[in-house]
Amino acid sequence: xxxxxxxxxxxxxxxxxxxxxxxxxxxxxxxxxxxxxxxxxxxxxxxxxxxxxxxxxxxxxxxxxxxxxxxxxxxxxxxxxxxxxxxxxxxxxxxxxxxxxxxxxxxxxxxxxxxxxxxxxxxxxxxxxxxxxxxxxxxxxxxxxxxxxxxxxxxxxxxxxxxxxxxxxxxxxxxxxxxxxxxxxxxxxxxxxxxxxxxxxxxxxxxxxxxxxxxxxxxxxxxxxxxxxxxxxxxxxxxxxxxxxxxxxxxxxxxxxxxxxxxxxxxxxxxxxxxxxxxxxxxxxxxxxxxxxxxxxxxxxxxxxxxxxxxxxxxxxxxxxxxxxxxxxxxxxxxxxxxxxxxxxxxxxxxxxxxxxxxxxxxxxxxxxxxxxxxxxxxxxxxxxxxxxxxxxxxxxxxxxxxxxxxxxxxxxxxxxxxxxxxxxxxxxxxxxxxxxxxxxxxxxxxxxxxxxxxxxxxxxxxxxxxxxxxxxxxxxxxxxxxxxxxxxxxxxxxxxxxxxxxxxxxxxxxxxxxxxxxxxxxxxxxxxxxxxxxxxxxxxxxxxxxxxxxxxxxxxxxxxxxxxxxxxxxx
Amino acid sequence: xxxxxxxxxxxxxxxxxxxxxxxxxxxxxxxxxxxxxxxxxxxxxxxxxxxxxxxxxxxxxxxxxxxxxxxxxxxxxxxxxxxxxxxxxxxxxxxxxxxxxxxxxxxxxxxxxxxxxxxxxxxxxxxxxxxxxxxxxxxxxxxxxxxxxxxxxxxxxxxxxxxxxxxxxxxxxxxxxxxxxxxxxxxxxxxxxxx
Numbered sequence: 001x002x003x004x005x006x007x008x009x010x011x012x013x014x015x016x017x018x019x020x021x022x023x024x025x026x027x028x029x030x031x032x033x034x035x036x037x038x039x040x041x042x043x044x045x046x047x048x049x050x051x052x053x054x055x056x057x058x059x060x061x062x063x064x065x066x067x068x069x070x071x072x073x074x075x076x077x078x079x080x081x082x083x084x085x086x087x088x089x090x091x092x093x094x095x096x097x098x099x100x101x102x103x104x105x106x107x108x109x110x111x112x113x114x115x116x117x118x119x120x121x122x123x124x125x126x127x128x129x130x131x132x133x134x135x136x137x138x139x140x141x142x143x144x145x146x147x148x149x150x151x152x153x154x155x156x157x158x159x160x161x162x163x164x165x166x167x168x169x170x171x172x173x174x175x176x177x178x179x180x181x182x183x184x185x186x187x188x189x190x191x192x193x194x195x196x197x198x199x200x201x202x203x204x205x206x207x208x209x210x211x212x213x214x215x216x217x218x219x220x221x222x223x224x225x226x227x228x229x230x231x232x233x234x235x236x237x238x239x240x241x242x243x244x245x246x247x248x249x250x251x252x253x254x255x256x257x258x259x260x261x262x263x264x265x266x267x268x269x270x271x272x273x274x275x276x277x278x279x280x281x282x283x284x285x286x287x288x289x290x291x292x293x294x295x296x297x298x299x300x301x302x303x304x305x306x307x308x309x310x311x312x313x314x315x316x317x318x319x320x321x322x323x324x325x326x327x328x329x330x331x332x333x334x335x336x337x338x339x340x341x342x343x344x345x346x347x348x349x350x351x352x353x354x355x356x357x358x359x360x361x362x363x364x365x366x367x368x369x370x371x372x373x374x375x376x377x378x379x380x381x382x383x384x385x386x387x388x389x390x391x392x393x394x395x396x397x398x399x400x401x402x403x404x405x406x407x408x409x410x411x412x413x414x415x416x417x418x419x420x421x422x423x424x425x426x427x428x429x430x431x432x433x434x435x436x437x438x439x440x441x442x443x444x445x446x447x448x449x450x451x452x453x454x455x456x457x458x459x460x461x462x463x464x465x466x467x468x469x470x471x472x473x474x475x476x477x478x479x480x481x482x483x484x485x486x487x488x489x490x491x492x493x494x495x496x497x498x499x500x501x502x503x504x505x506x507x508x509x510x511x512x513x514x515x516x517x518x519x520x521x522x523x524x525x526x527x528x529x530x531x532x533x534x535x536x537x538x539x540x541x542x543x544x545x546x547x548x549x550x551x552x553x554x555x556x557x558x559x560x561x562x563x564x565x566x567x568x569x570x571x572x
Numbered sequence: 573x574x575x576x577x578x579x580x581x582x583x584x585x586x587x588x589x590x591x592x593x594x595x596x597x598x599x600x601x602x603x604x605x606x607x608x609x610x611x612x613x614x615x616x617x618x619x620x621x622x623x624x625x626x627x628x629x630x631x632x633x634x635x636x637x638x639x640x641x642x643x644x645x646x647x648x649x650x651x652x653x654x655x656x657x658x659x660x661x662x663x664x665x666x667x668x669x670x671x672x673x674x675x676x677x678x679x680x681x682x683x684x685x686x687x688x689x690x691x692x693x694x695x696x697x698x699x700x701x702x703x704x705x706x707x708x709x710x711x712x713x714x715x716x717x718x719x720x721x722x723x724x725x726x727x728x729x730x731x732x733x734x735x736x737x738x739x740x741x742x743x744x745x746x747x748x749x750x751x752x753x754x755x756x757x758x759x760x761x762x763x764x765x766x767x
Contacts, residue, residue, distance in 0.1 A: 158641045165611020165634070165642055172613060185614035188581075188631055188645040 030171040035109055038133040057291035059113050059131040061261050071115045072145050073261035075287040079107050097178035099198045100279040104137035111135050112144035114152035140225040141269055143193055150187050191220045231391035233270035235340045236333055238378055240360055242370045247326055248275045251282045251470040253305035255321045257312055258330045261287045264311030271309055274399045281475030282307040307471050318356055331358035339382055368458035374398050405454035412448055413441045414480055426499045430492040433484050438468050490534050493527055497538045501545045520546050575625045581646040583671045584656035585664040586635030589690040592721035594632045602722050609634040612646055621735035652684040652734045659689045660697040684737045686715035686730050693720040
């Protein structure tokens with residue numbers, strides 16, 4: 001299939017899609033980065049009426065007022081299952097080495113939008129309105145918005161050949177390998193990015209941007225593929241950062257109402273990233289519209305609001321979300337004195353009319369007290385005109401420390417549930433991991449609680465108890481549990497490998513030996529299938545000893561066993 | 573030793589051998605059945621020149637007409653442009669002259685221009701005289717060589733000559749990123765450049 005097959009439809013928004021083709025060969029490198037590139041144009045008579053996907057609706061600002069010129073924002077989209085579904089969990093090479101917060105997801109796409117609205121007398125409506133959208137599984141908001149800044153303005157002028165060129169250039173990009181610094185050439189510019197990996201701590205910006213004067217067009221060094229300017233995103237809610245962090249940590253239902261899609265999407269992404277290195281496990285939508293297929297599901301009044309964070313711009317939503325517990329209503333940024341005006345906490349009951357004032361509408365009381373020193377430092381920074389990047393990294397550092405103080409006792413406790421190494425025996429099934437007991441955990445908080453690393457006072461125990469009920473705890477626990485199970489499996493395998501199996505077989509019956517061989521083979525296949533972090537030489541040695549044991553058996557049995565191994569699908 | 577990144581773009585008619593020149597230079601390889609370039613492709617190669625390392629960031633543009641409008645993205649900020657024609661096709665030499673004009677009007681002010689008359693292994697079918705091309709190149713102060721990507725003739729030569737014409741770093745060696753050279757005072761490089 002030609003990826004430039006355009007499928008212009010007559011119903012309103014016409015969509016030219018460059019989807020990756022079925023055969024992996026020609027577009028395999030492209031699809032390591034992108035799912036597709038879409039162009040969405042607005043049609044006066046029919047609006048954005050396209051049936052296939054939500055992309056068209058999500059690619060246009062909901063309310064047009066302030067969007068003259070170029071606007072960038074992003075959305076997240078549920079992937080309708082049933083399409084060519086290649087599962088990539090731990091099996092995916094990128095995901096194995098990427099931080100959990102940056103893994104590709106099976107069920108969601110990210111869309112990055114560059115929308116242009118300019119006066120154009122030649123169009124009936126009087127405006128040129130078009131969006132260039134890149135859709136990817138990678139949550140690299142900074143990278144893709146930088147990419148769009150390079151390609152979209154060119155595209156709007158030069159159209160099709162430009163898109164074709166860009167897709168071809170992306171098809172030459174090296175794959176996103178965590179830990180590597182990559183050069184990504186596009187349209188005469190080389191973007192340099194570092195792909196984060198799970199072995200480094202996500203502290204601040206990894207490499208400094210050396211700004212040199214007038215070096216246009218200097219190589220574009222992106223300080224980060226994903227980190228937004230947190231300070232900018234939180235400008236009007238700085239004094240509430242503690243509350244926002246708790247809401248995210250607990251996976252509370254949160255709606256962000258912003259004046260623009262840029263505002264809503266940046267705020268939602270900033271919120272979700274504020275609990276890194278913990279992964280936010282609820283659904284989040286940087287830009288959510290009434291046309292979303294999940295709209296009904298999320299706004300039904302018959303159930304409690306779901307554990308999601310939604311970013312919206314349409315004032316209509318005030319009514320829809322009246323029963324939600326936390327609504328962050330942002331306005332256009334106002335400066336009072338020399339500080340950005342901070343929104344206030346307001347009672348939910350006040351949330352009624354369409355012209356509801358900015359504020360955080362909630363009855364939530366934080367478990368921990370605010371870090372006044374941090375707020376003071378940030379506000380002082382504004383007065384001292386400290387650069388936004390520096391303010392951001394102070395904020396990020398603070399949030400990171402706080403999240404780590406919070407998880408550390410959990411990690412400590414969890415590692416105490418591992419079976420002792422001496423209980424791993426080659427002759428027994430792998431030992432069990434002890435179950436997680438919330439009460440036991442609370443008991444250890446006295447000596448090993450977050451007070452060791454955090455100065456924040458408050459009801460930490462209450463926060464943990466609430467956290468246990470959140471999807472974020474569930475997600476964290478499942479992940480860690482799987483890692484621990486794999487670790488035990490590895491230890492068990494290694495124990496088997498360092499045992500003289502042949503010696504053991506000497507006084508055993510044939511049945512016992514055959515049983516052993518089958519079990520070992522199964523173990524080996526499982527290790528390969530799950531790509532357990534065992535050294536290849538261990539696996540090879542095990543394979544060798546299986547062969548040796550087989551050759552010690554009578555010939556007819558040997559043939560049977562060889563046959564059996566050939567009929568098994570080999571997984572490498 | 574200092575490292576300088578030099579953006580270089582290749583321009584010229586379709587089928588004159590731009591991609592083959594880049595392939596020969598970067599991979600020392602030749603494929604007679606190479607596909608036409610879509611848009612542009614990017615390759616890089618670092619070579620030593622005196623006490624500097626020159627990293628050529630090579631943008632090999634498509635010769636096909638429909639991509640023509642995209643060319644400014646690639647010559648924008650280039651330290652050098654290699655304009656290629658096919659010595660067996662008079663037309664491709666005319667196209668080259670148009671590229672020179674466009675660069676003069678819209679290109680970076682101090683861009684080093686190199687003219688490569690490719691496919692010199694096919695001199696039996698020659699349509700463009702070497703002397704004519706050389707005279708033209710001299711008149712615009714451009715580097716001139718006849719090349720054969722197929723037989724590996726003069727390919728490295730083009731890049732060596734480009735290195736020679738790149739203005740030297742100032743004492744502090746501040747222009748680590750090569751693109752600074754277009755900001756150098758025009759006088760110092762005028763006699764070397766085409767415009």
